[in-house]
Amino acid sequence: MRTLLLSCVRSYKAFHRLQHSPCCFPLPAVTRKRFTVLRCMSTHVCKEDTSYYITTPIFYVNASPHLGHLYSAAIADCLHRYKLLKGFNSKFATGTDEHGLKIQQAAEAAGKDPLQFCTDVSLRFKHLFSSCNISYTDYIRTTELRHREAVEHFWSVLWNKGLIYKGSYEGWYSTQDESFLTPSQVGDAFDSSGKEIKVSLESGHKVDWMMEENYMFRLSAFQSQLLDWLRGNPCAIQPERFYHAVLQWLQSDLPDLSVSRQRNRLQWGIPVPGDLEQTIYVWLDALVNYLTVAGYPETHDKWWSVAHHVVGKDILKFHAIYWPSFLLGAGLPLPKTIYVHSHWTVRGKKMSKSLGNVVDPIECSQMFTTDGMRYFLLRQGVPDADCDYTDDKVRKLLNAELADSLGGLLNRCTAPALNPGQAYPSFCSQSFPRDQGGRAVAEDYHMLDAVKNLPSVVEEHYESMHVYKALEAIIACVRQTNGFVQRHKPWNLDRGKSKDQQWLETVIHVTLECLRIYGTLLQPVVPEISNKLLSRIGVQPGERSWGNTDFLPKFQGKDCPFEGRALGSDFGVLFSRLESPNADKQKPKPTKKAARSK
Numbered sequence: 001m002r003t004l005l006l007s008c009v010r011s012y013k014a015f016h017r018l019q020h021s022p023c024c025f026p027l028p029a030v031t032r033k034r035f036t037v038l039r040c041m042s043t044h045v046c047k048e049d050t051s052y053y054i055t056t057p058i059f060y061v062n063a064s065p066h067l068g069h070l071y072s073a074a075i076a077d078c079l080h081r082y083k084l085l086k087g088f089n090s091k092f093a094t095g096t097d098e099h100g101l102k103i104q105q106a107a108e109a110a111g112k113d114p115l116q117f118c119t120d121v122s123l124r125f126k127h128l129f130s131s132c133n134i135s136y137t138d139y140i141r142t143t144e145l146r147h148r149e150a151v152e153h154f155w156s157v158l159w160n161k162g163l164i165y166k167g168s169y170e171g172w173y174s175t176q177d178e179s180f181l182t183p184s185q186v187g188d189a190f191d192s193s194g195k196e197i198k199v200s201l202e203s204g205h206k207v208d209w210m211m212e213e214n215y216m217f218r219l220s221a222f223q224s225q226l227l228d229w230l231r232g233n234p235c236a237i238q239p240e241r242f243y244h245a246v247l248q249w250l251q252s253d254l255p256d257l258s259v260s261r262q263r264n265r266l267q268w269g270i271p272v273p274g275d276l277e278q279t280i281y282v283w284l285d286a287l288v289n290y291l292t293v294a295g296y297p298e299t300h301d302k303w304w305s306v307a308h309h310v311v312g313k314d315i316l317k318f319h320a321i322y323w324p325s326f327l328l329g330a331g332l333p334l335p336k337t338i339y340v341h342s343h344w345t346v347r348g349k350k351m352s353k354s355l356g357n358v359v360d361p362i363e364c365s366q367m368f369t370t371d372g373m374r375y376f377l378l379r380q381g382v383p384d385a386d387c388d389y390t391d392d393k394v395r396k397l398l399n400a401e402l403a404d405s406l407g408g409l410l411n412r413c414t415a416p417a418l419n420p421g422q423a424y425p426s427f428c429s430q431s432f433p434r435d436q437g438g439r440a441v442a443e444d445y446h447m448l449d450a451v452k453n454l455p456s457v458v459e460e461h462y463e464s465m466h467v468y469k470a471l472e473a474i475i476a477c478v479r480q481t482n483g484f485v486q487r488h489k490p491w492n493l494d495r496g497k498s499k500d501q502q503w504l505e506t507v508i509h510v511t512l513e514c515l516r517i518y519g520t521l522l523q524p525v526v527p528e529i530s531n532k533l534l535s536r537i538g539v540q541p542g543e544r545s546w547g548n549t550d551f552l553p554k555f556q557g558k559d560c561p562f563e564g565r566a567l568g569s570d571f572g573v574l575f576s577r578l579e580s581p582n583a584d585k586q587k588p589k590p591t592k593k594a595a596r597s598k
């Protein structure tokens with residue numbers, strides 16, 4: 001990451017030098033064109049702005065939401081909440097993609113009016129997101145009027161610039177992926193009845209040959225600008241693996257792209273302005289949603305200049321090639337970052353509606369709690385690699401980390417037996433001096449160092465969407481703090497002796513300080529658990545931002561605002577251990593007598 005950041009800084013410096021170098025002008029036309037792109041990107045890198053705009057893909061409404069959709073939304077929600085904690089003015093958009101052949105066919109199959117069909121399924125996504133605390137600030141549906149106006153305007157801009165022309169398309173099309181494919185992206189397969197069919201090599205979905213009069217977008221004209229953009233912005237697509245994949249794709253020629261379908265084939269979509277015989281291609285329509293939410297075509301600069309997209313790797317081509325080309329064509333800045341994540345699989349197969357192996361996220365969050373599911377997805381999901389889902393993995397992870405490690409730690413230092421005053425006790429600097437000499441041992445000093453550095457470590461991982469690494473770092477510190485308590489066994493200290501009492505209070509004070517940091521840093525991932533933890537240890541809502549992560553001020557000779565404060569009154573368990581479903585079967589059945597006496 002550090003290397004990546006350094007190279008971003010270096011490229012920005014290079015652009016800056018280029019901009020201010022007296023020998024830059026006059027530039028040949030091609031260079032000038034490239035230079036415009038570079039400059040527009042350099043403002044992206046340097047602008048110190050506290051606005052932030054994050055999006056998820058907008059999801060197709062051909063079927064109910066599944067765990068993969070919740071995963072993308074949870075990542076974006078985490079980044080949004082993190083930015084709010086950092087004091088940013090953050091906008092977070094999600095929503096549903098409701099046009100196109102696939103939706104038209106799904107509505108027909110359901111025997112429903114398409115808009116009614118879309119509304120029903122869109123509500124299911126909305127319900128999922130609100131029940132999982134996905135705190136979006138805008139929910140967009142592509143069937144809304146504001147979106148139609150944005151798409152029509154965007155189309156007209158491209159048309160007026162001569163970037164769209166009437167032509168014809170002949171080639172493969174996958175309705176499931178709503179994607180055009182070249183012959184090299186297509187292979188042979190058999191359908192369920194044994195018939196030979198052609199499929200997309202990437203998604204495995206069936207493809208059909210199509211031949212139509214369409215409007216075409218001059219995608220081929222953007223190849224070198226896309227390469228310039230990526231070479232000048234090595235952080236634009238993260239993680240690095242996907243950045244290199246896109247650079248690799250750009251080594252082959254880009255064919256022009258069909259951006260409409262004949263109206264007689266596709267009625268469910270936005271008509272091409274000025275040509276009612278054609279419907280706008282669903283991906284052009286869908287991608288513009290990000291602009292619609294930013295306020296396009298009215299004042300949109302404030303949000304559009306700070307846009308970041310979270311997408312699954314299945315739709316990288318659309319976001320890293322088509323979308324930037326459309327934007328360059330329309331003269332708009334490019335997104336700051338495209339964060340790409342891999343897939344959840346079930347027994348090694350991508351979880352998807354068409355394969356019928358989906359995991360229901362609502363059922364999961366009822367079984368494992370909302371925060372439990374959020375924690376699992378973000379702790380176990382690795383952006384670079386696919387991850388297999390099983391209920392058992394969820395149970396084991398949550399029991400070990402949320403119930404035992406974190407919950408156990410909170411319980412230890414707030415239990416009335418050890419903390420009868422139910423307060424944030426005093427820190428004694430003679431017992432835990434800055435130099436050795438008190439009761440603290442070398443490992444305790446190592447732990448303090450680790451917790452002190454934790455906010456910056458977590459910040460770096462949140463910034464690069466490596467949420468699992470942030471959680472790994474937090475849980476490693478939680479374990480160290482448990483080790484600290486275990487090492488000093490405060491329950492064995494003699495309260496009658498003032499030195500023991502001071503040390504006991506110091507051990508609890510340090511532990512509560514650690515918990516305060518963990519609770520604050522965990523808020524973007526598990527907002528309910530963090531709230532419970534911070535309330536229990538007496539941290540007020542106004543004291544939970546990133547600016548409040550100054551750890552153990554007493555150790556640095558500063559005042560601690562929490563010292564002496566009463567703990568919160570909620571004694572409940574932080575996270576209850578999850579039983580495996582057959583645990584009940586193993587328990588002895590109650591006798592009739594015992595059952596009657598209940």
Ligand code: ME8
Pocket residue numbers: 056057058059060061067068069071072097286287289310311312313314315342343344345350351352
């Ligand atoms: O592609 N694991 O919509 P979609 C992880 N409408 N994430 C997954 C996943 C899995 N198994 N399956 C899906 C579309 N996702 C278009 C997007 S955006 C302008 C238009 C997530 O309903 C992941 O983010 O097929 C993936 O990219 C997205 O859902 C695809 O959702």
